[in-house]
Amino acid sequence: MAQSTIYSRVLGTGSYLPANRVTNQDLADRLAEHGVETSDEWIVARTGIHARHFAAPDQTTSDLALAASLRAIEAADIDPQSIDLIVVATSTPDFVFPSTACLLQNKLQIKNNGAAFDVQAVCSGFAYALATVDALIRSGQHRTALVVGAETFSRILDFDDRTTCVLFGDGAGAVILSASEEPGVLASALHADGSHADILCVPGHVNGGAVAGNAFLHMDGQAVFKLAVHVLEKVAVEALEKAHLSPDQVDWLIPHQANIRIMTSTCRKLRLPLERMVVTVGEHGNTSAASIPLALDLAVRDGRIKRGQTVLIEGVGGGFTWGASVIRY
Ligand code: UT7
Secondary structure, X not given: OOOOOOEEEEEEEEXXXXXXXXXXXXHHHHHHOOOOOXXXXXXXXXXXXXXXXXOOOOOOHHHHHHHHHHHHHHHHOOOHHHOOEEEEEOOOOOXXXXXXXXXXXXXXXXXXXXXXXXXXXXXXXXXXXXXXXXXXXXXXXXXXXXXXXXXXXXXXXXXXXXXXHOOEOEEEEEEEEEEEOOXXXXXXXXXXXXXXXXXXXXXXXXXXXXEEEOOOOEEOHHHHHHHHHHHHHHHHHHHHHHOOOOHHHOOXXXXXXXXXXXHHHHHHHOXXXXXXXXXXXXXXXXXXXXXXXXXXXXXXXXXXXXXXXXXXXXXXXXXXXXXXXXXXX
């Protein structure tokens, strides 16, 4: 008897944004206090960002991940004890170790000794996590997975550097993926080029009980911009080809939300109408690995994304890393 194909299918989504919403004007006022000049006009024109959310001082990345995960578990209507794999994409973990995924497993009181680990691919983190989890489910090794993108980038921002501190925000998004005979994730493509490590990095590390080097985010914005525009279209087409689909068969494009100019450029290159792109960058800023699952959850909950539709996600970030997945929702 022929064996049926196993897919990993999205059962539910959830997300969480910290309560503290900081507008461009709030940020401009805060920066002006120490002589750093920026404006709402500049930030909106160059990035499309109007506001972002910052975690409270006592909120950690695993707290944000927990809130998003509880919502995803509720939407999926599953027993949390059935989750046998937790993968958290983050570059702002609570600790050097243990992983945020292990901390999350404990906060969710999951006692089944399933696997839990973090994925570190910066803003491509969710694309990397989703593709990894999909492979583990398709292989039959795991059945029900919680995949999270969660970040507290506000902790690594240098508020004296106006070229970076106005861009990022905090948040978390989560997805429950489960083994299914019905199509789910159709195809993925992942790539990296470590020769560009220096254009987007936090070049600090822990040594002798202290932070050595610079623990603030550094970015060469223009170099990142050029690379991002170049690789995003390529990887989107690659994932679509693997899924035997053409761009016009995509119902929703969910790009990593870094800059509306990059997002619009990719959407146009794929010849997709701009209305088919889910945009949250204006209200969330760049939440790194959290941006795609945050946008996915928003569009699922407001009814835009419907069962059976085709969703293309794509991300690019530090490393340099980039990736895309095609999902039958
Ligand atoms: O999530 C991972 C992927 N990350 C990205 O995709 C980010 C990619 N890069 C970008 O989105 C853009 O490069 C930025 C939004 C970071 C910057 O936009 P840009 O159009 O490349 O601006 P720029 O760096 O060329 O700067 C233009 C001017 C400069 O002044 P001068 O040299 O022309 O006098 C900057 O000093 O804007 C100045 N500037 C600012 N002015 C007011 C830079 N930051 C600010 C600011 N407020 N916050």
